[in-house]
Amino acid sequence: MKTSYLRLKGMGCASCANTIETAIQNVNGVGICHVNFGAEQATVEFDPDQTNIEQIQQAVTDAGYTAQPLEDTNSNLKDSEKENQEIEQKLTRKVLISAIVSGFLVIGGLPMMTGLNLPFIPPWMHNPWLQLILATPILFWSGQSFFMGAWKGLKRHQADMNTLIAVGTGSAYLYSVFVTFFPQFFLNQGLSADVYYESAVVIITLILLGQLLENKARGKTSDAIKKLIGLQAKTARVIRSGEEIDIPIETVNLGDIIRVRPGEKIPVDGEVIEGNSTVDEGMVTGESIPVEKYPGYEVIGATINKTGSFKFRASRVGKDTVLAQIVQLVQQAQGSKAPIQKLADQVTGWFVPVVIAIAIATFILWFNLTGNITLAITTTVGVLIIACPCALGLATPTSVMVGTGLGAEHGILIKGADSLELAHKIQTIVLDKTGTLTAGKTSVTHYITVGGTNNDHELKLLKLAAAIEQQSEHPLAEAIVEYAKTQGVNFPLPEINDFQALGGMGVQGYISDQLVQIGTSRWMEDLGIKTEPLQQYQSSWEAEGKTISWIALDGEIEGIFAISDAVKPTSKTAIQALQKMGLEVVMLTGDNQKTAEAIASEVGIKRVFAEVRPDQKANMIKSLQNERKGQNKQDQIVAMVGDGINDAPALAQADVGIAIGTGTDVAIAASDITLISGDLIGIVTAIKLSKATMNNIRQNLFFAFIYNSAGIPIAAGILYPLTGWLLNPIIAGGAMAMSSISVVTNALRLRQFKLN
Numbered sequence: 001m002k003t004s005y006l007r008l009k010g011m012g013c014a015s016c017a018n019t020i021e022t023a024i025q026n027v028n029g030v031g032i033c034h035v036n037f038g039a040e041q042a043t044v045e046f047d048p049d050q051t052n053i054e055q056i057q058q059a060v061t062d063a064g065y066t067a068q069p070l071e072d073t074n075s076n077l078k079d080s081e082k083e084n085q086e087i088e089q090k091l092t093r094k095v096l097i098s099a100i101v102s103g104f105l106v107i108g109g110l111p112m113m114t115g116l117n118l119p120f121i122p123p124w125m126h127n128p129w130l131q132l133i134l135a136t137p138i139l140f141w142s143g144q145s146f147f148m149g150a151w152k153g154l155k156r157h158q159a160d161m162n163t164l165i166a167v168g169t170g171s172a173y174l175y176s177v178f179v180t181f182f183p184q185f186f187l188n189q190g191l192s193a194d195v196y197y198e199s200a201v202v203i204i205t206l207i208l209l210g211q212l213l214e215n216k217a218r219g220k221t222s223d224a225i226k227k228l229i230g231l232q233a234k235t236a237r238v239i240r241s242g243e244e245i246d247i248p249i250e251t252v253n254l255g256d257i258i259r260v261r262p263g264e265k266i267p268v269d270g271e272v273i274e275g276n277s278t279v280d281e282g283m284v285t286g287e288s289i290p291v292e293k294y295p296g297y298e299v300i301g302a303t304i305n306k307t308g309s310f311k312f313r314a315s316r317v318g319k320d321t322v323l324a325q326i327v328q329l330v331q332q333a334q335g336s337k338a339p340i341q342k343l344a345d346q347v348t349g350w351f352v353p354v355v356i357a358i359a360i361a362t363f364i365l366w367f368n369l370t371g372n373i374t375l376a377i378t379t380t381v382g383v384l385i386i387a388c389p390c391a392l393g394l395a396t397p398t399s400v401m402v403g404t405g406l407g408a409e410h411g412i413l414i415k416g417a418d419s420l421e422l423a424h425k426i427q428t429i430v431l432d433k434t435g436t437l438t439a440g441k442t443s444v445t446h447y448i449t450v451g452g453t454n455n456d457h458e459l460k461l462l463k464l465a466a467a468i469e470q471q472s473e474h475p476l477a478e479a480i481v482e483y484a485k486t487q488g489v490n491f492p493l494p495e496i497n498d499f500q501a502l503g504g505m506g507v508q509g510y511i512s513d514q515l516v517q518i519g520t521s522r523w524m525e526d527l528g529i530k531t532e533p534l535q536q537y538q539s540s541w542e543a544e545g546k547t548i549s550w551i552a553l554d555g556e557i558e559g560i561f562a563i564s565d566a567v568k569p570t571s572k573t574a575i576q577a578l579q580k581m582g583l584e585v586v587m588l589t590g591d592n593q594k595t596a597e598a599i600a601s602e603v604g605i606k607r608v609f610a611e612v613r614p615d616q617k618a619n620m621i622k623s624l625q626n627e628r629k630g631q632n633k634q635d636q637i638v639a640m641v642g643d644g645i646n647d648a649p650a651l652a653q654a655d656v657g658i659a660i661g662t663g664t665d666v667a668i669a670a671s672d673i674t675l676i677s678g679d680l681i682g683i684v685t686a687i688k689l690s691k692a693t694m695n696n697i698r699q700n701l702f703f704a705f706i707y708n709s710a711g712i713p714i715a716a717g718i719l720y721p722l723t724g725w726l727l728n729p730i731i732a733g734g735a736m737a738m739s740s741i742s743v744v745t746n747a748l749r750l751r752q753f754k755l756n
Contacts, residue, residue: 001031004053005070006042008035009058016065016149019158027051033056036397041070058297064152091212091325094142098205101138105131105198112474127193128180135197139173144202158351165207167356168384169200175377176200180251194374196381203385213741229327231302236267239311246492256314268301268317274447275310279303281677294485326413326676340396340421340697355387355712362716375717377724382715382727391707391739395700397749406751411661411676412686419672422656423636423690428624429578429683432642433589436563436660436680439641442475443544444483445561450533459489461559465551467493468516472507476549480518506549517552524550524557534560545598570602574680579604581687586652588640590618617650625655641683658683692753700743707739 011017017037024033024042029050034043045054053069060067108125111118122129140147147170149162178196183193235246239257249267252258259271260266266279278290281303287296290306293299299312318324319746359380367376400417407414434440451457466484469477470493485491489701505526506519519528521538524531529552531538537560538548546564550557575585587600587608596610609620625638640647640654651657651671659671660678675682715727 001045002048003043003045004056006044006053006057006060006067006374008040008042008065008067009071010065011037011040017158019063020060020065020067021151023059027059030056036400042067042614045090063156064149086720088212088216095205095208095212098138098201098208098648099144101134102198102205104177105201109195109198119552128176128183128197130197131197132177132180133300135173135176135201138201138204139169142208143169146204146207147458163352164355164384164387165203167359168381169203171384172196172200172381175373185542196377198379200462203381207385210738210740229437230582231265233265233267233302237261237264244384247741250318252314252317254314254317257311258314259309259311260299261309261498262305262307264305266299266303266305268314269321270299270312270316271315272297272299272310274306277308277310278306280306318650326408327674340701343521351387351392355383357560358387358712358716359383366717375720376686378726379715379717379720382717383712386711391704391743392701394740394743394747395704396697396743399693399696399700399750401752402747403689406709406753407686407689410685410689411679412682412689413661413674413676414686414689415672420690421654421686422637423639423673424694426583426639426656426687427636428584428586428638430586430588430621430624430638430640430654431575431605431680432640432647433587433591433596434565435643435678436560437571437599437603438567440565442479442547442563443566444479444561445564445566446537446541447483447559448534448537449559450557458559459487461551461553462487463489463493464511464514464516464553465518465559465561467496467511467678468499468507468509468518471496471499471509474501476547476563477507480549480561483561515554518549521548521550524552527552527555529555529557531560533557537562538717543598543601545595562597567599567602570679570681574684575603576607577681577684578687581684586624588617596714605632617647618653621650621653635648641680643678658686666697689753692750696747696750700746703746704743707735711735 008020011020017035020042021033021035024030024035024044027046029047030044031047032043032045036042042060046052046056057067067374091602104125107121108127108131110121111126143165145166146162150166151161153163164434173196176197179193187193194663208684233249235248236252236256237244237246237259238252239259243720244259254269257268258267260277262277272293274295276292276294278292279299281300282288293310298315300323301316302323316322319328363376363380366379367373370376371649396417403420404414404417408421414423431437447458447462449458449461451461462484466481466489468572471477494511496509496511499507501507502519502523503521504520506517507651508515508517508519510516515527517523521531531550534550534557541548541562544562544564546562549563551561578585584606584607587605587610588595589596589608590612591610593608594609597610600608601605612620621638621640625636627636637655639656639658640650641658641660642648642651643660647659651659656673657671658673658675661674661676674687675686717726721727
């Protein structure tokens with residue numbers, strides 16, 4: 001199966017989204033289709049052997065809408081912005097002209113509406129023929145989209161928002177036209193010959209005003225993507241044929257050598273080959289602390305070089321860069337559909353036909369009971385107008401768009417709305433150790449010399465150790481060399497003679513005729529070197545799961561290193577925060593029991609599964625999911641956090657897979673949420689974001705359901721027998737428009753939510 005994303009045009013409400021969804025699903029070969037009204041996108045899974053994207057587009061066209069493949073996010077966003085600007089200009093023009101005519105008609109109709117003789121309003125202003133001339137172009141020019149949409153729906157044997165507006169305003173208009181041409185007919189029946197042109201025109205104006213304001217508000221939901229795209233550098237300084245030239249970022253090729261100077265944006269992804277610097281990666285990872293970069297280190301496009309100048313080789317360009325993939329992922333997530341949206345979809349599926357039935361029943365009831373056609377028309381039009389389900393269709397997708405965008409700004413990539421919804425239900429968090437709780441890279445945690453804290457002696461000894469270890473490829477050797485760099489050891493290091501690496505024991509060599517040996521305590525014992533001067537440190541460090549490495553000069557112990565895969569600085573804080581949220585935190589690792597327990601004790605994890613093979617990890621997740629089934633009669637919601645290839649099956653098995661962004665592509669591909677920076681605080685942030693988004697969606701759905709549930713009976717005249725009061729269709733039109741705006745505005749309020 002292949003997954004494609006389409007950008008949709010022409011939708012007016014959630015019913016339109018359901019229509020498109022049905023049309024696409026009816027195409028032979030289509031498996032799953034989700035249409036997101038708020039994002040104006042469709043996600044389609046189909047069998048390329050049975051159908052293609054052109055046939056799917058044609059199905060959308062046949063349904064009365066248009067669809068374009070969503071591939072190049074940058075150009076699509078520009079096209080979307082251009083189209084939105086054109087729509088906004090057209091709506092603004094229609095609203096202004098309609099508002100002027102509406103104002104004139106309302107003033108002219110005041111004597112009829114109030115039943116008063118208002119001498120300051122000249123009789124010609126409420127002349128039915130003048131009102132007909134003014135109202136007709138407004139109805140069929142400004143309101144053209146509603147009548148066209150209703151006609152398309154009729155041909156498909158479907159009813160939507162356009163149907164309600166067209167029938168409501170059309171009824172008021174046609175009745176008024178009949179009265180204008182045949183007033184005597186009504187007078188002979190003892191009925192008033194009042195016209196309702198102002199109701200039809202004002203309703204059209206208010207709904208158009210609502211669409212204009214809604215269009216402005218919905219444009220803000222894509223701010224996250226705009227910000228991300230805006231991070232890109234415009235040019236790159238590429239070295240070609242020995243010359244440095246500035247070229248557009250779009251023309252950078254794989255393998256190009258690029259120079260970056262202090263303060264410049266890094267144009268594309270690559271690997272540093274010369275020079276060093278610190279880079280601010282906050283705009284991509286959410287981390288505020290600049291990261292040091294040396295030859296061999298990777299750099300991410302759109303991040304900012306701070307202090308030094310360096311050269312790097314381009315390894316990913318165009319749509320393959322980290323930033324481009326982030327943008328694509330965010331856009332796809334914004335176009336996905338949350339499970340809670342199914343409720344709104346089910347409601348809108350039957351809502352419009354039911355409303356039309358209620359409107360017809362309302363007309364028949366009031367006309368039969370009172371014989372007052374004015375009362376019957378007023379209530380019928382009010383029901384049709386106030387019931388439009390736009391707010392229901394916007395309730396979920398707008399919140400999802402804002403929520404996923406907010407997550408991206410904090411370095412949290414959420415692949416779909418279902419993951420965003422499920423995250424707040426997590427009960428158990430399972431953490432891998434290496435690369436997740438720990439840095440995934442060995443580092444020196446302690447360094448002590450026999451000479452004590454004499455800084456010159458420590459640095460001299462560290463320089464000798466680094467010189468020897470630089471010849472080795474062992475991870476522990478790399479840790480000592482990296483530690484030397486951070487402690488201010490001057491490079492280049494001294495030359496080594498007669499270097500030897502003894503597997504499982506250590507390394508040795510001569511520097512200026514001085515024998516330097518670095519290795520295990522067993523090797524030191526075999527060599528007859530006494531370790532007693534520093535022996536006291538070995539047992540306590542080993543109890544913490546650290547590896548011990550001794551350094552001897554000419555057969556005498558001089559220093560000791562404690563080396564381990566250090567716990568990330570924020571791991572303990574993150575775990576405490578998760579536990580305070582009522583979540584059970586579990587460690588799942590392939591490392592030995594002693595090391596695992598030491599790390600777990602350090603960060604506050606009480607439950608540890610160690611020495612678990614990669615093929616067993618998924619089964620462990622499954623057992624945790626079933627663990628409390630007997631107590632609460634439902635499966636546990638389990639999240640797995642990992643970074644390696646061996647974590648991919650467990651990430652896929654978990655209800656919510658959370659990948660560390662610094663890990664492998666396989667792990668990231670198998671996950672539902674990616675923490676770009678690798679900071680476990682991101683898990684806490686993701687859960688908070690999920691809770692905030694779901695609360696926002698529930699608020700939106702509540703407002704939409706309550707509005708329609710309360711509005712329809714009032715519009716139908718339920719209060720009229722008791723109070724003599726009717727809901728004017730004009731007020732109904734304004735209320736309907738404002739309901740959609742209130743839902744979008746509430747969703748945008750989520751942007752102000754503080755996640756940290």
